[in-house]
Amino acid sequence: xxxxxxxxxxSAEDIRALKGTTPIVSLTAYTTPMARFMDEHCDxxxxxxxxxxxxxxxxxxxxxxxxxxxxxxxxxxRGLQRxxxxxxxxxGSYEESPQQAFRNAARLMAETGAGAVKLEGGVxxxxxxxxxxxxxxxxxxxxxxxxxxxxxxxxxKVQGRDDQADTVLADARAVANAGAFSVVLEKxxxxxxxxxxxxxxxxxxxxxxxxxxxxxxxxxxxxxxFFTAFKAKFVKRYADLGHDAEAAIAAYAAEVRARAFPAAxxxxxxxxxxxxxxx
Numbered sequence: 001x002x003x004x005x006x007x008x009x010x011s012a013e014d015i016r017a018l019k020g021t022t023p024i025v026s027l028t029a030y031t032t033p034m035a036r037f038m039d040e041h042c043d044x045x046x047x048x049x050x051x052x053x054x055x056x057x058x059x060x061x062x063x064x065x066x067x068x069x070x071x072x073x074x075x076x077x078r079g080l081q082r083x084x085x086x087x088x089x090x091x092g093s094y095e096e097s098p099q100q101a102f103r104n105a106a107r108l109m110a111e112t113g114a115g116a117v118k119l120e121g122g123v124x125x126x127x128x129x130x131x132x133x134x135x136x137x138x139x140x141x142x143x144x145x146x147x148x149x150x151x152x153x154x155x156x157k158v159q160g161r162d163d164q165a166d167t168v169l170a171d172a173r174a175v176a177n178a179g180a181f182s183v184v185l186e187k188x189x190x191x192x193x194x195x196x197x198x199x200x201x202x203x204x205x206x207x208x209x210x211x212x213x214x215x216x217x218x219x220x221x222x223x224x225x226f227f228t229a230f231k232a233k234f235v236k237r238y239a240d241l242g243h244d245a246e247a248a249i250a251a252y253a254a255e256v257r258a259r260a261f262p263a264a265x266x267x268x269x270x271x272x273x274x275x276x277x278x279x
Contacts, residue, residue, distance in 0.1 A: 010084045012116045012138030012181040015044060019203045024182075024215025026205060027223070030055055030072045034220060035079025044084040046118065046217060047073045049091070049148070053229075054221045061147050064090040066104060073112030086140050087114040091148040094119050098131035105137045116181065120146035122171020126178040133179035141175035144168055144209070145187035156232075158208075160188040169196060176200040184217065185209040187234065208234030 018024050028048040029035040038045060051072050052064040073087045087108050094101035105117045116138035119125060129139045144159045153159070160168035168188055175183050182203040185193050193210035206213030218235060221227035225240040255261035 009080065009082055009115060010043060012084075012140075015084065016181040016202055018043065019201065019214055023213075024203055024205060026215060026217040027220045028054075028217070029076045029079070029220060032075045032079040035076040035083075038220070039080050039083050042083045043215070044086050044115075045076060045080060047076050047085065047087040047112070047114070048219065049088040050219050054219060054227050060150055062091045062150075064088075066090060066093055066107070069108060070111050073108065073114055077113045084115045085113065086116045086118050087112055089117050089119045094125075094128060095121075098128045101128045102132055102135055102137065105132055105139075109137065116140055118142055118184070120148050122168070123174040126174040129175055129178035129180050139180045140205075141180040141183040142186065143171040143175065143183060144185050147186075156187070158187050158189065160192045165189075165192050168192060169199065172196045172200050172204075176202045182214075185213060208232065 015024065024043045026042050026044050026046055027038050028050055029038060029045045030047065030051045035045060047069065049061040049064040049069065051068065052058040052061050055072075056064075056068070058064070069087060069090050073085070077085055089101070089105060089108065093104040101119070108114060108117055117132070118140040119128070120142040121128075122141070122143045125141070129141060132139050145153070145156060147156070150156060169192070172183060172185075180202060182205055183200070184205045184207060185196060187208040188196075190210040190212075193204065193206055194212040197204045197210070197213055203214035205215045205217050207217050219227065222231070222235045223238050225237045225242045226245070228242045231237070252261065
């Protein structure tokens with residue numbers, strides 16, 4: 001293959017094969033520019049339903065629609081050449097029945113080019129996962145804290161402490177046995193995440209779990225410091241771009257009000273420069 005040839009994005013089976021090897025790197029993305037920034041660095045990029053809170057100002061992920069996911073999925077796809085794209089199934093698009101899940105998962109993949117879908121739930125979603133996988137739709141599972149169930153969970157609480165540990169472990173085993181190629185573990189105790197990682201044959205992707213997971217994922221706007229409404233304990237900010245952006249906007253506003261912008265180099269003369277003077 002030539003040095004300029006386009007790299008092939010990994011498949012769900014390629015991600016599964018990374019179990020126990022080099023840690024899997026992932027971030028969420030919602031736009032083409034952000035997808036381009038992370039394409040060379042991530043094994044897979046998730047078009048997360050967190051877009052509802054991060055970009056649309058919703059108070060939870062529950063108001064995210066299929067149309068929103070498709071629009072952002074199409075945007076992210078334009079920015080990827082080598083990373084696999086996984087897309088979230090929004091709340092209400094898969095819980096009713098395996099048949100409903102298949103229709104909506106097939107639509108998401110067909111209209112965005114995603115390589116897999118992600119859905120929330122453990123034991124109760126095993127039948128649906130098996131139904132999708134046997135019909136050609138790769139599934140990434142998501143257990144522990146499942147944000148779409150925030151109303152029944154009583155908030156964004158750690159899941160799997162004390163007598164809940166066996167329930168989360170059972171969820172992990174159920175989704176693995178149903179055919180999921182990987183599973184996100186969100187906001188579970190470190191020791192439980194390590195136990196699950198050792199127990200199941202598919203990669204675990206941690207977010208607020210353990211460095212011992214097979215991979216990690218964060219919401220990109222959290223780790224870049226763009227989203228500042230709140231900061232979860234498991235988020236490490238690798239930059240403070242929200243502060244930088246606000247400072248830049250304030251500087252722009254001050255220059256506009258002082259008539260310092262636009263300056264001479266930003267405006268056009270009455271006559272175009274001669275060709276000999278063009279650079």
